[in-house]
Amino acid sequence: MEKYLSENNLLVVENLKKIYSSKKSSFTAVDDISFTVKKGECFGLLGPNGAGKSTSMNCITGFYPINHGKILINNIDVHKSPKLARRFLGVCSQDDSLDTDFSVIDQMVTYASYFGIDKKTAQEKSESLLKRFFLDDKAKENVESLSGGMRRRLQVARALVGDPQVLILDEPTTGLDPEVRRELWDIIVESREKGMAILLSTHYMDEAERLCDRIAILHNGKILDCDTPQNLITRHAGTNIIEEEIRPGMKWKRPPNIEDVYLNLTGRGLNIN
Amino acid sequence: MQTTFWGIYCVWLRYFKVFRKSLIYGLVTTFTEPILYLLSFGFGLGSLIGTIKVAGMTLTYKQFVFSGIVAQTVMFQGFFEAAYGSFIRMYYQKVFQALAVTTITIPEILWGEILWDASKASFSVFVILLIGCLTGNFSVLGSVIVFPFCFIFAMLFASLGLLVAAKARTIEEISYPQYLFIFPMFLFCGVFFPLETLPKYVQWFAWLLPLTSVASIIRSCLLGLPVIPISILITTIWLIILITWSRRAMINRLVK
Numbered sequence: 001m002e003k004y005l006s007e008n009n010l011l012v013v014e015n016l017k018k019i020y021s022s023k024k025s026s027f028t029a030v031d032d033i034s035f036t037v038k039k040g041e042c043f044g045l046l047g048p049n050g051a052g053k054s055t056s057m058n059c060i061t062g063f064y065p066i067n068h069g070k071i072l073i074n075n076i077d078v079h080k081s082p083k084l085a086r087r088f089l090g091v092c093s094q095d096d097s098l099d100t101d102f103s104v105i106d107q108m109v110t111y112a113s114y115f116g117i118d119k120k121t122a123q124e125k126s127e128s129l130l131k132r133f134f135l136d137d138k139a140k141e142n143v144e145s146l147s148g149g150m151r152r153r154l155q156v157a158r159a160l161v162g163d164p165q166v167l168i169l170d171e172p173t174t175g176l177d178p179e180v181r182r183e184l185w186d187i188i189v190e191s192r193e194k195g196m197a198i199l200l201s202t203h204y205m206d207e208a209e210r211l212c213d214r215i216a217i218l219h220n221g222k223i224l225d226c227d228t229p230q231n232l233i234t235r236h237a238g239t240n241i242i243e244e245e246i247r248p249g250m251k252w253k254r255p256p257n258i259e260d261v262y263l264n265l266t267g268r269g270l271n272i273n
Numbered sequence: 274m275q276t277t278f279w280g281i282y283c284v285w286l287r288y289f290k291v292f293r294k295s296l297i298y299g300l301v302t303t304f305t306e307p308i309l310y311l312l313s314f315g316f317g318l319g320s321l322i323g324t325i326k327v328a329g330m331t332l333t334y335k336q337f338v339f340s341g342i343v344a345q346t347v348m349f350q351g352f353f354e355a356a357y358g359s360f361i362r363m364y365y366q367k368v369f370q371a372l373a374v375t376t377i378t379i380p381e382i383l384w385g386e387i388l389w390d391a392s393k394a395s396f397s398v399f400v401i402l403l404i405g406c407l408t409g410n411f412s413v414l415g416s417v418i419v420f421p422f423c424f425i426f427a428m429l430f431a432s433l434g435l436l437v438a439a440k441a442r443t444i445e446e447i448s449y450p451q452y453l454f455i456f457p458m459f460l461f462c463g464v465f466f467p468l469e470t471l472p473k474y475v476q477w478f479a480w481l482l483p484l485t486s487v488a489s490i491i492r493s494c495l496l497g498l499p500v501i502p503i504s505i506l507i508t509t510i511w512l513i514i515l516i517t518w519s520r521r522a523m524i525n526r527l528v529k
């Protein structure tokens with residue numbers, strides 16, 4: 001415990017193991033993973049569909065019980081004292097969990113109240129967040145009248161309304177247009193600069209490379225490797241320029257990137273040395 | 274897991290805000306049904322039948338059926354709000370899932386749910402009690418005494434609804450318990466006619482179901498009849514079983 005405290009770690013995941021069990025079968029979705037996310041750090045979780053990213057995140061928020069290990073948010077065990085630990089946790093889940101019974105602004109204000117934030121502060125905070133997310137003109141509208149991308153943005157905005165120190169974003173940019181995606185990147189960078197510890201999962205490799213200070217590649221519930229994007233690339237994709245034939249007769253030269261690392265580690269790589 | 278009054282209140286308040294926002298819808302769905310029953314059975318049928326004898330006392334049928342409709346309202350409002358409402362909130366809207374990653378815990382969410390359902394049922398009950406008192410069918414003191422009990426009985430049926438929602442794979446499956454459990458209770462547990470008119474073995478069976486006891490207690494309070502002790506025991510047992518079972522079932526459904 002002491003070693004984590006000294007390192008300014010806002011999120012500690014230690015030997016996390018999660019087994020889904022039903023009467024018929026049991027399945028190990030997350031198999032003994034450990035990592036930490038520091039104040040002001042963005043940590044990326046990459047991996048194929050079904051790798052266990054969402055499962056890990058659901059365990060980290062304390063929503064799912066775990067079979068082994070420990071999760072500390074701000075040095076508080078989330079499974080032992082969920083109320084205390086989650087006071088500074090912001091979550092954007094992969095599933096849309098917006099409350100369709102409320103308008104956009106009421107949604108934010110009500111959500112803030114679940115963190116014990118008073119009404120006036122909540123109102124101000126919500127308005128400024130909606131503005132930042134370019135949703136202020138939709139404030140009075142019902143959630144159901146928003147487009148898919150707007151709903152996604154609102155869910156990220158809602159995750160920020162409680163002034164979190166640890167932010168968990170499960171594929172926040174899925175379904176966003178390129179411009180809005182960049183806007184969201186800016187917001188993530190701002191949040192990181194404000195000192196939040198961010199845990200991000202994504203299927204966009206460029207996004208991970210751009211935003212994440214460190215990346216873990218998850219496969220079948222195990223972390224295959226975890227390091228800075230540059231170190232991962234050097235280690236698993238080399239430093240040589242890669243020549244790729246994208247179409248018969250059309251070749252493309254490019255430096256190695258995180259996608260090569262991902263493909264190499266999870267099994268469909270070109271085995272470049 | 275930690276449960277605080279504040280957390281339960283936050284959840285309750287969420288429901289109340291939604292209710293207040295669509296007040297007209299809420300009022301229409303909460304009040305029309307019992308009022309229609311009152312009109313049709315109370316004033317319609319009631320003026321045909323005149324008086325009946327229950328537990329050695331002579332009552333007007335109107336009094337009898339009015340008090341039965343209080344019990345029926347407790348059951349219908351409690352059950353339907355919980356069964357369909359919580360299924361929608363859990364399955365489609367994912368309200369429970371969104372709440373459960375804030376400082377609110379799942380036990381608090383489920384208490385908030387049941388207490389809200391019971392509150393909503395109590396709004397309906399209040400209106401019927403008022404009508405019953407104004408038309409001289411209920412004793413005012415009895416109405417005041419019965420009101421908190423109605424809230425608890427509504428919690429019983431709300432837990433039943435929550436259990437059904439937790440077990441139903443699709444929203445259509447809620448119809449099974451609705452037709453096989455709720456409607457039979459509605460028809461055979463002493464809401465519309467005294468149980469004594471039924472064959473003995475049907476009476477025994479009816480007494481095992483929660484609505485018979487609930488209706489009996491409510492009627493006793495409202496009309497000044499003696500309370501049958503076993504009815505208190507049966508209600509308490511159902512209440513404990515359903516609350517415990519529904520909470521466990523819903524937690525298993527939500528948390529994997």
Ligand SMILES: Nc1ncnc2c1ncn2[C@@H]1O[C@H](COP(=O)(O)OP(=O)(O)OP(=O)(O)O)[C@@H](O)[C@H]1O
Pocket residue numbers: 020027029047048049050051052053054055056094529
């Ligand atoms: N409730 C559940 N019960 C049983 N198994 C589950 C459950 N939820 C997920 N799984 C299994 O656990 C594994 C990990 O799923 P998870 O949702 O964590 O993947 P993921 O990495 O988030 O994938 P994606 O990129 O598709 O979102 C999958 O094999 C999935 O089938």
Ligand SMILES: [Mg+2]
Pocket residue numbers: 053054055094170
């Ligand atoms: Mg996922």
